[in-house]
Amino acid sequence: xxxxxxxxxDRPTRGQIGGDGAPYRRxxxxxxxxxxxxxxxxxxxxxxxxxxxxxxxxxxxxRHLRRLARSAAMLDLPEPDLEVxxxxxxxxxxxxxxxxxxxxxxxxxxxLSRGDEELGTGPVGWAYAGPTPDFSAARxxxxxxxxxxxGLSTExxxxxxxLLAGVKTLAYAVNKAAxxxxxxxxxxxxxxxxxxxLLLEGPTSTLIVRVGDALVTPRPQIGVLPGTTQEDVFAQAxxxxxxxEYRDVRESELLAADGAWLTSSTRLACPIxxxxxxxxxxxxxxxxxxxxxxxxxxx
Amino acid sequence: xxxxxxxxxDRPTRGQIGGDGAPYRRxxxxxxxxxxxxxxxxxxxxxxxxxxxxxxxxxxxxRHLRRLARSAAMLDLPEPDLEVxxxxxxxxxxxxxxxxxxxxxxxxxxxLSRGDEELGTGPVGWAYAGPTPDFSAARxxxxxxxxxxxGLSTExxxxxxxLLAGVKTLAYAVNKAAxxxxxxxxxxxxxxxxxxxLLLEGPTSTLIVRVGDALVTPRPQIGVLPGTTQEDVFAQAxxxxxxxEYRDVRESELLAADGAWLTSSTRLACPIxxxxxxxxxxxxxxxxxxxxxxxxxxx
Numbered sequence: 001x002x003x004x005x006x007x008x009x010d011r012p013t014r015g016q017i018g019g020d021g022a023p024y025r026r027x028x029x030x031x032x033x034x035x036x037x038x039x040x041x042x043x044x045x046x047x048x049x050x051x052x053x054x055x056x057x058x059x060x061x062x063r064h065l066r067r068l069a070r071s072a073a074m075l076d077l078p079e080p081d082l083e084v085x086x087x088x089x090x091x092x093x094x095x096x097x098x099x100x101x102x103x104x105x106x107x108x109x110x111x112l113s114r115g116d117e118e119l120g121t122g123p124v125g126w127a128y129a130g131p132t133p134d135f136s137a138a139r140x141x142x143x144x145x146x147x148x149x150x151g152l153s154t155e156x157x158x159x160x161x162x163l164l165a166g167v168k169t170l171a172y173a174v175n176k177a178a179x180x181x182x183x184x185x186x187x188x189x190x191x192x193x194x195x196x197x198l199l200l201e202g203p204t205s206t207l208i209v210r211v212g213d214a215l216v217t218p219r220p221q222i223g224v225l226p227g228t229t230q231e232d233v234f235a236q237a238x239x240x241x242x243x244x245e246y247r248d249v250r251e252s253e254l255l256a257a258d259g260a261w262l263t264s265s266t267r268l269a270c271p272i273x274x275x276x277x278x279x280x281x282x283x284x285x286x287x288x289x290x291x292x293x294x295x296x297x298x299x
Numbered sequence: 300x301x302x303x304x305x306x307x308x309d310r311p312t313r314g315q316i317g318g319d320g321a322p323y324r325r326x327x328x329x330x331x332x333x334x335x336x337x338x339x340x341x342x343x344x345x346x347x348x349x350x351x352x353x354x355x356x357x358x359x360x361x362r363h364l365r366r367l368a369r370s371a372a373m374l375d376l377p378e379p380d381l382e383v384x385x386x387x388x389x390x391x392x393x394x395x396x397x398x399x400x401x402x403x404x405x406x407x408x409x410x411l412s413r414g415d416e417e418l419g420t421g422p423v424g425w426a427y428a429g430p431t432p433d434f435s436a437a438r439x440x441x442x443x444x445x446x447x448x449x450g451l452s453t454e455x456x457x458x459x460x461x462l463l464a465g466v467k468t469l470a471y472a473v474n475k476a477a478x479x480x481x482x483x484x485x486x487x488x489x490x491x492x493x494x495x496x497l498l499l500e501g502p503t504s505t506l507i508v509r510v511g512d513a514l515v516t517p518r519p520q521i522g523v524l525p526g527t528t529q530e531d532v533f534a535q536a537x538x539x540x541x542x543x544e545y546r547d548v549r550e551s552e553l554l555a556a557d558g559a560w561l562t563s564s565t566r567l568a569c570p571i572x573x574x575x576x577x578x579x580x581x582x583x584x585x586x587x588x589x590x591x592x593x594x595x596x597x598x
Contacts (some may be wrong), residue, residue, distance in 0.1 A: 004417065006335060030418075032331040034340060036305060036410070036425050041333060044343025044470040075472065076479055111335070118303065118429060119329075126335050130417060149459040151451045153494070160448040162476040171470030172342040173374065177461040180375055195452070195494070 004029045004130035005095040007088045012112050012125030013078035023081070024088040026095060029128060038124070040113035044171030047071040051089070051228075052265045053106040053129060056097040058089055059297050060265065063228040067168065070226075072112060074167045078123055080112050089127040096129035107132045107266045111170065135267045139291050142273030142282050143188045143262065147251060148178050150192035150200055154222035165223030175203035187274070189262055191254070198222060199249045205262035206230040208269075209254055210283055214243045222248070229263040229294065236293050240286070251275075259283030261290065268294045303328045303429035304394040306387045311411050311424030312377035322380070323387040325394060328427060337423070339412035343470030346370040350388070350527075351564045352405040352428060355396040357388055358596050359564065362527040366467065369525075371411060373466045377422055379411050388426040395428035406431045406565045410469065434566045438590050441572030441581050442487045442561065446550060447477050449491035449499055453521035464522030474502035486573070488561055490553070497521060498548045504561035505529040507568075508553055509582055513542045521547070528562040528593065535592050539585070550574075558582030560589065567593045 006029035011017075027033060039045035049064040058064070065082045072080050089108050096106055110127040156163045164171075178190045191207055192200040200218055201207055206227025209216045215237050220226045234244040254260055258281055260272040269290040271282045305328035310316075326332060338344035348363040357363070364381045371379050388407050395405055409426040455462045463470075477489045490506055491499040499517055500506055505526025508515045514536050519525045533543040553559055557580055559571040568589040570581045 029336070030334065032333050033335050034331050034333045034337075035329065036332050036427055037328070038333075038340075041337075041339050041410075042347070042408075042469065042471075043475050044468075044472045045475050048341070075476065109341075111340075128335055148461060149455070151455050151459055151462045151464075153450070156448070156450050160450055162447060162473065162480045163450045164473055164476055165450075167472075169472040170341065170343055171472035173344050173466075173468040173470035174461060174463055176338075176342050176344050177374065177463055181461045 003099045004128060005092050005099060006033070007092040007127045008033055009084060009088045009125035009127065012080055012084060013123050014081045016078070016122055023084045024091065026091065033126065035116060037116050037118040038113055039115055039117050040111065040170050042117050044169060044173070046111055046113035046170040047075055047077065047168055048109060048111040048170055049168065050107055050109045050265050052132070053093050053096070053108055054295070054298070056093060057298055058093055058108055059299065060228040060232055061086070061299065063231060067226060067228060068110070068112065071168045074161070074164065075169060077112060077114060080125070085110060085125070085127070088125070092127040092129040105132055106130060132266045135270070138188070138270045139268055139287070142271040144186065144274035145189045145191050145262070145272050146182050146185045146187045146276055147193050148181060148190050150194055152194060152223060153196050154194045154198050157221060157223045166220060166225050168225055172203070178203050191275070193251070194222065197250055199251065199254060200224050202262045202264070205264040205267070207249070208233065208261045208263055209249055209257045210259035210286065211253065211257055213241065214245050216245045216247060216249055218249055219246045227263055229265055229268065232294060232297065233263060233269065233290055240289060255280065257281065259286055261287070302398045303427060304391050304398060305332070306391040306426045307332055308383060308387050308424035308426065311379055311383060312422045313380045315377070315380070315421055322383045323390065325390065332425065334415060336415050336417040337412055338414055338416050339410065339469050341416050343468060343472070345410055345412035345469040346374055346376065346467055347408060347410040347469055348467065349406055349408045349564050351431070352392050352395070352407055353594070353597070355392060356597055357392055357407055358598065359527040359531055360385070360598065362530060366525060366527060367409070367411065370467045373460070373463065374468060376411060376413060379424070384409060384424070384426070387424070391426040391428040404431055405429060431565045434569070437487070437569045438567055438586070441570040443485065443573035444488045444490050444561070444571050445481050445484050445486045445575055446492050447480060447489050449493055451493060451522060452495050453493045453497050456520060456522045465519060465524050467524055471502070477502050490574070492550070493521065496549055498550065498553060499523050501561045504563040504566070506548070507532060507560045507562055508548055508556045509558035509585065510552065510556055512540065513544050515544045515546060515548055517548055518545045526562055528564055528567065531593060531596065532562060532568065532589055539588060554579070556580065558585055560586070
C-alpha cells in the first residue's frame with residue numbers, strides 16, 4: 001500500500017505573520033498534528049477540497065483553488081493564500097508520487113482551519129496526499145441512490161447565509177448521516193432534495209441529468225456546491241453534441257431522464273442506475289466518454 | 300493563568316478491544332493529539348459535552364453523561380462507556396484543580412470521535428479541562444439576541460433524522476456562523492427559529508421564557524438539544540412557586556414575556572434584554588435566584 005504524505009501549512013492565509021521559514025513543512029501523516037482545541041476539531045470550523053491526482057498532477061487544480069477561496073469567503077475565514085496552497089499541495093503530491101511507485105491515481109485533500117479555540121492562534125492548513133479506493137465498479141455498473149430531504153428551502157443561500165448551504169465546510173456530519181441512511185435503505189448514495197421539491201446534490205457529489213441533448217445540473221444559487229468535475233464535463237459537452245444547462249430539476253425529471261450521474265473528484269462520473277428502488281436508464285456510452293475524458297485530463 | 304489539562308481516551312466505547320492498560324491517559328493539552336485524518340477533523344463526525352466544574356466537581360455530571368449517550372445513539376456511534384468517561388473527565392478535572400490554585404470555576408469538555416478515516420481505527424475520545432471566561436456581565440446585565448432562521452421545520456427529527464437536529468455533534472459550523480451574524484447585527488447571541496415559526500434554542504444554549512408563573516422551554520422533540528442547565532432550573536422552579544412547561548413558543552410570546560433566558564453549562568442563565576433591537580423585560584430577581592442556584596450546585 002502506498003504511503004500517504006502530509007504537508008502542514010503554518011501560514012495558509014494572505015498576509016499572515018509568522019516565522020521566517022517556509023509557509024509549510026512536510027510531516028508524518030501517521031503522527032498527530034492537531035490539538036483537541038483546534039476549531040476544525042471542536043466546531044468543524046474550516047473548509048476543504050479533495051482533488052484527484054494522476055501521474056503526479058493535481059487535476060482541476062485551479063477550479064479547486066478557486067472553490068477553496070469561495071468557501072473561505074462564505075465562512076468569513078481570512079483569504080487563503082492560493083500560491084501557498086498550490087505549492088503545498090504540489091509538495092504533498094510530489095512526495096506521495098515518489099513514495100508510491102507505479103501509482104497512477106491518488107488524491108490530495110487540503111484544508112483550512114480557523115485556528116485554535118483556546119490558544120487564539122490564527123488559521124492553519126494542511127494538505128494530505130494518499131491513495132484512492134478502486135471506484136471502477138461504481139463508475140461502470142452505476143450506483144443506487146435514495147432521495148433524502150435536505151430540510152432546507154432553495155431560498156436559504158439568499159435569506160439565511162449562516163446556514164452555509166453550498167459551502168464546503170469540515171462540518172459534514174449530516175452528509176455522513178445521510179450516507180448511512182442510504183446504506184440502511186440498500187443504496188450507495190443520496191440525492192438531497194430541497195423542501196420546495198428541487199433536486200440538489202449528493203453528500204459529496206454533483207448531480208448531472210441528461211434530458212435529450214442537454215446535460216442539466218442544479219444552479220449553485222439554490223444552495224449546492226459548484227462541482228469541479230461537473231464543470232469539466234460541461235466544458236467538454238459541446239464536443240459531444242450536447243448542450244449544458246444550469247436550472248431546476250425535479251424528481252419526475254430525474255426518473256424520466258436519459259441518464260443521470262453523480263460526479264466527484266475522485267470517484268468521477270458514476271451513473272445512477274436506481275432511484276428509491278426504481279430503475280433508471282443508464283447511458284453507457286456517455287458514461288464511458290465522461291470517464292475517459294476525466295481520466296485523460298492532465299490539468 | 301490556569302493550565303488546562305487533557306486526558307486522551309483510547310477505549311471510549313463499550314466492549315472496545317485494545318491494549319491492556321488504562322482506557323485513558325493524561326497528555327499535554329498543548330501538544331497535537333489528533334491526526335488530520337481523524338473523522339472529528341475531516342467531517343465533524345463526533346459528539347461532545349461541556350460541563351461546568353466547581354471546586355473540583357463536575358456539575359450536572361450525570362445529565363451530561365446521559366446526553367452524550369443520547370447523541371451517540373442519534374449519530375449511529377458505538378455506545379460510549381460512561382464509566383470510562385466519568386473516570387476520565389474526573390481525572391482531567393482533578394489534574395486541572397491541582398494545577399489551578401485558587402481556581403473556583405472551570406469547565407471540562409469531552410468528546411467522542413468516530414475514529415480515523417484513513418486508518419479505519421475505532422472511536423477515540425478525550426476530556427479537556429480548563430478555565431472559563433468571566434461571564435458575570437452577561438449573567439447580570441443580560442444579552443442582546445437576534446432571531447435567525449434555522450432553516451428546518453420542527454418535523455425533521457421525525458421525518459429526516461439524518462439532519463441531526465438536536466444532536467450535539469462536533470459539526471458546529473452553522474452555530475458559529477450564526478453567532479458571527481449576530482455580532483454583525485450588534486447582538487451577542489441568537490435564538491434560532493424554525494421554518495414553521497417556533498422558537499428553538501441558541502447555538503450553544505437553551506431558551507427559557509417566563510410567562511406569568513410558568514417557566515416555558517421548547518420541547519426537545521422539535522429538534523432542540525435537551526438542556527442540562529435548563530433541567531436544573533426546572534427542577535428547582537416549584538420551590539420558587541413556578542410551574543414548568545415544555546411546549547411551543549413563538550416570537551410574539553417571547554416579546555411579551557415576563558423574562559427570558561439563554562441557559563448553558565458554563566455561562567449559566569443569561570437574561571435576554573433585547574430581541575432584534577426591541578427591549579425585553581429582565582426579571583432581575585429570578586435571574587439572581589437562577590444563577591445562585593446554578594453556582595451553588597455541587598453535583
